[in-house]
Amino acid sequence: MLARAARPAFTALAAASLPAVRTAGFHSSGAQLATLRELEQRVKSVRNIEKITKSMKMIAATKLNKAQRAMAAAKAYGEANNEVFKNSEAVAPEGGRELFIVVSSDKGLCGGIHSSVSKRAKIEFAKVSPSAGDAHSSDGPSIVVLGDKPKAQLGRAMPNNLALSFNQIGKDVPTFSDAAAIADLIFKSGLEFDKISIIYNAYISAIAFESHIMEAYSEQALRNAPSFAAYEQEEDTTKDLAEFSLANAIFAALVEGHASEINSRRNAMDNASKNAGEMIQKLSMEYNRGRQAAITNELVDIVTGASAV
Template identity: 50%
Template structure:
């Protein structure tokens, strides 16, 4: 195409508009990167603070867990002498024990997976403690859920909370011969594992061979069974709470590390984009100066 003197200003104006649009797109991209970088930095501050809070709570939770395990050891000694095998067609109820809190990795999923694997296609009565496992199990086992609890475990659990839960379990229609408590057992500051703890009723306890060797009154056996259930629930609550705090600390540490990696990547991307914009502007200035 032959350019006349009249068309040259129009071509120059079009070129200038194109360069201006490219510069605006570059600046818009830089602004987006800068906003995202600021957001990730704020998230990193939050996760870092939550990690510090979880580390502080973990010390209290571990201390309470060590004290509660002493009572759990007494329960274990008791039920070693009482076996459910002496009861024909025992009714087993499962207690899935977790909490309502989030941002703690797979602490709730471990309980749900264990329950699904344990029950399989066998319908069993199910008691759930915590909104998180309830939401996971209600989709596939909603018809098996008999009682649910929430609002427990926001702080270090108390024996009064365990007694209240045990009282509600005792009101289940039809009763039960064994309760299998599925809770997270604290292995270390970095690991936990879902395990069962079996508690038998007073009726099953008095029918066991280990207790029939002694003269135990019905009221005494009932009180002993109720206390053993509350004791086991308290031990599982405290140990599960320590596992949850530990998992939350680990999750927040991983989130902070990922945020730091993202900050480094975004900062590098921002610096490269900014350098490209500056280089283009210098080229335009040098080109204009050469033309003059």
């Protein structure tokens, strides 16, 4: 209990300190409001991202059915090639020249599709070239790249071995005409090879893909195959067969790689949408806590001011 004589002095001191208390509360509240506005903007931004990723997931899911049907039909081309090379016992001569064709696309936002074939190409390239790790060396087989994404990755590792590149790949389901045009340009480019290794992404399941290699052989390798004579030919069509088999192999690899890419993009967008949803929950909780803290501080300021008066 304050002494009667001291009460006037305490009342004057409380009145003098009241403006300072209110001013401090105002600055604290302003900082909290700024933080709350930032959180609110972040929540809006993440919600917009979530809408985009969900839309991209729906588009990919719609395209996937078409890509899977095309893949099932195109696999027959690759299987027919394998039967011809297997039955004819075609092999590349020892020390023969090898050509790598890396199949991917120009688009991103599809997980590790592009890095999968690029890493496989580097591994296979290192097996046949002792200077695979030297970016300034032009030793080793030539590389043909389908798609800008793997071109950028392989261009940093082995720029002197990139012989040809094609873009505008993967906009829609590839056709045999696309594959035939690519094969024709490869033959017209003058690249010398006995064996071709086509590196592409094989569709394993709805959640998995894997880099595979499909082989094709040159006209000379087919002529020298031990059992190639079993195929009766009225005219010498070996050259046409070699070109047609390369187009078949490229077509099968393009279509299966396209299906793997669409599936991977759908999964990537699904994961991105889930991550955005979790971030929205976290930011919303943080925003609500900050808002509640600001309201509590305002109430404390009011009660303190009233008590001081």
